[in-house]
Amino acid sequence: MIRALLAVSMCILLSCQSQNKKAEESTVHPLLGEWRNVDLTVEVDKKDGDPSRIFKVDEHTWEDSLQIRPIRTYFRGDGTFNSEHFNLNDSLILNPSGTWSTTNNIMTMITTNPFSDTTACEYTINGDVVAFGCWVDWDQDGEKDDWYLGTQKRFSTKTDN
Incomplete structure (x- = not known):
């Protein structure tokens, strides 16, 4: 017994x-892990109505159009991130970093290095693919009036970088 x-x-x-x-x-x-950009569409000056122009790249035109490799973004469980930008010679040319958090389907990224910026993006995730939509200052006119829609694919669940 x-x-x-x-x-x-x-x-x-x-x-x-x-x-x-x-x-x-x-x-x-x-969202934890390493993600790499697949495509993006930016509707420039869209906030005031029709965009003045539309910029699009996909996985086949990314490198020719942007002259960089697909961006590698690492989201870690401690709430930090970094986004590695490599040129076509595989040299790291930009690596912004900061903190991230989510509430419902909104991700807020606060970049603290090498510049300061806060961006809130709507996101939808389906398996290993995530789509982000947010207002950004793509044309660098000082206004976040450009609508960004980008897709990233999970490359790894590791967050070493």
Whole structure:
């Protein structure tokens, strides 16, 4: 009887540990890991109505159009991020970093290095693909009036960089 009770207790304990592990796994944010840009569309000066121009690149035209490799962005569990920009010679030319957080389907990225900026993007995630939409200052006119829509694909769940 004591053995049976001990066996049942062990089963319950192992079951609880398994459920706790599943609960912990389900709380891992789906954006953690390394993401690489696939495509982007920017509608310049859209906030006031029709855009003055539309800039588009996809995975086939990315490097020719932008003269950089697809951007590698790392989202970490401690709420930090960085976005590595490599030129076509594979030299790191820009690596903005800062903090990120999400509320519902809005991601807020606060860049602190090498410049200061705060951007709030709507996002939708489907498996290993995420789409971000946000107002940015693409044309560098001092106004966040350009609508950015970009797609990134998860490259890795590791966040070493």
